[in-house]
Amino acid sequence: MDLLSHLGLKYPLLQAPMAGVSTPEMAAAVSNAGGLGALGLGAAGVDGARRMLRATRALTDRVINANVFCHAPAMRDADVEADWLTALAPQFARFGAKPPEALHEIYRSFAVDRAMCDMLIEEAPGVVSLHFGLPDPRWIGALQAAGNLVFASATSLAEARACVAAGVDAIVAQGIEAGGHRGVFEPDAEDACLPVLTLVHQITAACDLPVIAAGGLMEGRDVARALAAGAVAAQLGTAFLDCPESAADAGYRAALRDVELGPPVLTKAISGRAARAVPNAFVTLGQGLSQQVPDYPVTYDAGKALNAAAKAAGDSGFGAHWAGSGLRRLRQGSAAEILQQIAEELMQAQR
Template structure:
């Protein structure tokens, strides 16, 4: 599937709003491939998005969060919750006082994708069982897995996936690492593609901070079958990126990104702001507990137009991104 694209570009699944059905459709019309982001959505919302994209007649995929909880003790949660509540008080909101758990309705979403198969499904955060992958493939679905190291790629290949997405540390948003408490070696994307390609004989999609034609060309030259664009599409006309996020991406003063687990309890790359400065060192690991803890605060900050408390996901190439349609951006970045 990946090796047959007219344009070797993939629109990344960006959960929480940026990825829209219109973006996925536009990626397909441009000759590439787009993935819907099922993360944080209900199964009904996921199904509606699938129906919209399917009606266009283009190939597409759906990305699903694999259940990989990161546990947190009640004591560490309470300590961090107290810090977050001080911030929330200015918005007159109350945050969860005990950890909230959840698996993003994995089994329900998987059941829906098996009952009404889509062309492709990708997983991130963890590797589902070989039985799950086999069931999807038997349903005619192409299965891709996000990996961040050669070892993770080997595990994915052994589980039977069709393709791996090699995500470098430069990627915006959450790292797909299987071990959030032990981040993999920070290899440049070309080096990661090289070591993953040597480890598994599967198509490799390169992902992580790719924002220029030369970077895409280098990833393909290293052996990638396609390049995945995420941050590069955050200002696309079809994107659902929030106004506060778009403004921050266009702000010339925001030149740095940082890797932080302060927002959700899993490592993610974001534009540096007051929140990342003040809370990255204080934050414990703990997903999805910290996601549910800070979510009301982040939403309130966004509604108030305060970018200093918002999660402004962005890869290291964010200063290169521009406005335009997905088709135009694909055309500019395709070598």
């Protein structure tokens, strides 16, 4: 299958879904400009996801990528959760607040959410992408029968082979450089931490599916290298973080621009799963804690509460400031302008 032609793309450029940051305006702008725009729906719930999809559809008639989380439901441990809240209590006190009395599993995994699957079948965005794992293959088939292509993230060759066996249409090869959450299927297993180009080489050599490169890609020359490695397209997220269509708040944008904070690093402290973030105060705090981190997304409930307390006190250093390794090449301009810049750089790199 010629993936780009099937999707009607002018450029082999995909905007990463980025739950909490991507907006209907961003997704529509990228798709209208010739790339593939995306919405991160893993935290939205069925009704919120439907509203986001319909808001995007009001701005474009082109294909949209609707991304969902397929993590295993949390394994709850009351003692671990209580210890985590106790460890965070001094930080809450700094901001004149108390930690929550209990934590909650704030996101429902798509893998057990048939209502979300039915909604995506009804709305038919054109692409549905999966992160953290895979649902029942019959759900994948139902999404495809409704007119959607199904993409799935893989951080290793073993995960890519599982994606092939499940019947997806394309694999998003997520290198260790990527911002936000690692898409590993088993968060407690050893992570090979493969760079994106190495991962693309491995998957394209072993799997007969289109491969989309993701991780640390910021410029046209980065995309050219990914295509030369065998990818059919590249997915970029950090490149779009600071555009006007982004939902990143002022504190997030300030952290992205603050060179004193250093390069993005992996942390579990914010959400409970490894994710690459700007090393703000929350990341630094997590590095100093020895307590066991509760399961995702239970930890995120605590993280969001601490961020809210900090923001109320005027401190923006406790947000989930996800970013990839290419952060210091941060882009400026509208989403459409950024896409066009990268496309022009790609054409120059391929001459």
